[in-house]
Amino acid sequence: MDAIRRFAEDPALVDRPMADWDASGLLRLMWETWNDVFRHILDFTERSLVSELRTWRNK
Numbered sequence: 001m002d003a004i005r006r007f008a009e010d011p012a013l014v015d016r017p018m019a020d021w022d023a024s025g026l027l028r029l030m031w032e033t034w035n036d037v038f039r040h041i042l043d044f045t046e047r048s049l050v051s052e053l054r055t056w057r058n059k
Contacts, residue, residue: 027054
């Protein structure tokens with residue numbers, strides 16, 4: 001929950017429920033909280049896909 005609170009302070013995401021976050025915010029949340037949240041249920045392949053999606057989104 002601490003990680004989610006950090007992202008909720010982002011100006012692009014503030015005052016928006018998580019269900020309304022855009023793909024950029026959700027991918028950033030996944031990337032930056034991977035070890036705490038996702039590494040036990042997803043593996044390196046999925047982390048690589050998140051990275052690739054973030055790269056394409058930023059281009």
